[in-house]
Amino acid sequence: MxxxxxxxxxxxxxxxxxxxxxxxxxxxxxxxxxxxxxxxxxxxxxxxxxxxxxxxxxxxxxxxxxxxxxxxxxxxxxxxxxxxxxxxxxxxxxxxxVRKEKGSVEAGIRSVEHALETELEKERPQMGMVRGRISELFDLFTDFSEVTDEQLEEAVGETHRRLANVGFDPQKVVLEEKERMANWLIKASGGKDSIERKNRLIIMMALEAANRRAVKRERGIGETVSKFVRMREGLRFERAFSREILEEVRERLGPQRMPAHYLFKYPEKPPQNIVIVAGILNTSRWQLTQPHVKPYRPAGMEAGEVLGEVVDLLRENRRGEIVERELFGQARGILEEVLDTHKDIYPK
Incomplete structure (x- = not known):
């Protein structure tokens, strides 16, 4: 041993x-x-x-x-x-x-948070239990020569119970460091070496080994948690950024905004300021290419294609067709649908 x-x-x-x-x-x-x-x-x-x-x-x-x-x-x-x-x-x-909800950023946020909950709600309590139990065993073995076999047997049973209470089964864990940690803790609880002799030195070495692995694992949990927190915040920022862009363009396409412009309100009259209006529409098209994640990127690209058709028709002075086909409404509808469907990160 x-x-x-x-x-x-x-x-x-x-x-x-x-x-x-x-x-x-x-x-x-x-x-x-x-x-x-x-x-x-x-x-x-x-x-x-x-x-x-x-x-x-x-x-x-x-x-x-x-x-x-x-x-x-x-x-x-x-x-x-x-x-x-x-x-x-x-x-x-x-x-x-990310595949749930067709790969939406909202599903991605929930996936990352699930990983965080696993680390925080399961791993940390397990490591806290291990270190607490090690401290108790150090106290028990202070006067090692006075410890009875009955106390050692009870100590082993209590360690098994503590491990079970936090879902820590050394036979099922994948991480080798956790398997070794639990096995050292169980072995040390019995107070005996590999040939069943009461051996304080060996037991203290086993407890130190278990404690060392618990400390290392706690540090690893901290690093993992920090990484997933950064990923979650990155996804949250990307979601907020994407929604803000789509909301801004949607408002610009509202009934009292672009469709109410002279060019489209009176399509039969001589055109004015086509270059300026086309520039505004092209700016909107560019904005809709800026979201990087689903569902906002494909929706933005689809709405941008509709606005591209508007620009082409405008330059050909086919404004009546833009109005008849309600192209502004089509583009706005695409944006409204995705914004409404994914308004909540945690759907009820």
Missing amino acids: QNRIEQDRRPRQEVFVVSKNQEELLEYFTKHCRFIYGPDLKADIAGNILYRTWHQVKREKVEPEAYSLLSGTREKEQSYLARPLTTKLPYELRINR
Whole structure:
């Protein structure tokens, strides 16, 4: 047991890999998507939202047939991944695409918040429990020679109960550091070494190892939470920015605004200020290209195409056709529909 604890103290080198079935998506994410906020959150030209996450993966699953290596190494990738990564800590890169509600930014915000809730509501209480239990065991073992076998048996049972209360099952967790942490805590609670002798030194080493991993995990949770908070705020900003643009153009296309202009109110009369009006419409078209995420980008592009047709007809002095076909109403309707449909991030 002492050797295992000593091995646990040695930091494992992190190795970064990507699943082969995600390589094409990773290349697309890297080369064909624009940043929304930082390197982890992007959108493609159609407004699809993609974000990257890192997940610890069991080293026995990292095989050259299933994964490609992202970390630099002097050794050939195939031979490197074919070896047991016993001294390594593999992390898998995953590219996630928001798909609910046809990939809307509102669904993206809820997806990120779900990840935040998982970290905050599950992970932190688990680590708090572990560190609290370690402190209690240190107190129990202060006079180690006075601790009875009955007390040790009760301590093991109490540790199992505490782990179960926060949903921490070492047999089911994916993260190796959490598995080791829980196993050291359970073993230490029994107060005995691998040959069933009461051994204070070994038990203290096991508690220290568990505490060290709990501290490391808490730091990791903090980093993960910070990343998802930044992603959430990036999506919120992009949503607010997109809606503001569409609302501004919608108001400009209202019945008392552009459709009431002389050019369209009296399409049979001689034209005036066509260049100025066309410039205003082209500005609106450009504004509608600025949203980067669904559903606002495709809606903006669709409304912009209608306004492009208006500009073409205006330059040909076919204003009567613009009025008859109610093109301003069409464009405004497209914007109104998306703004109304997605007015709430959390639909009732």
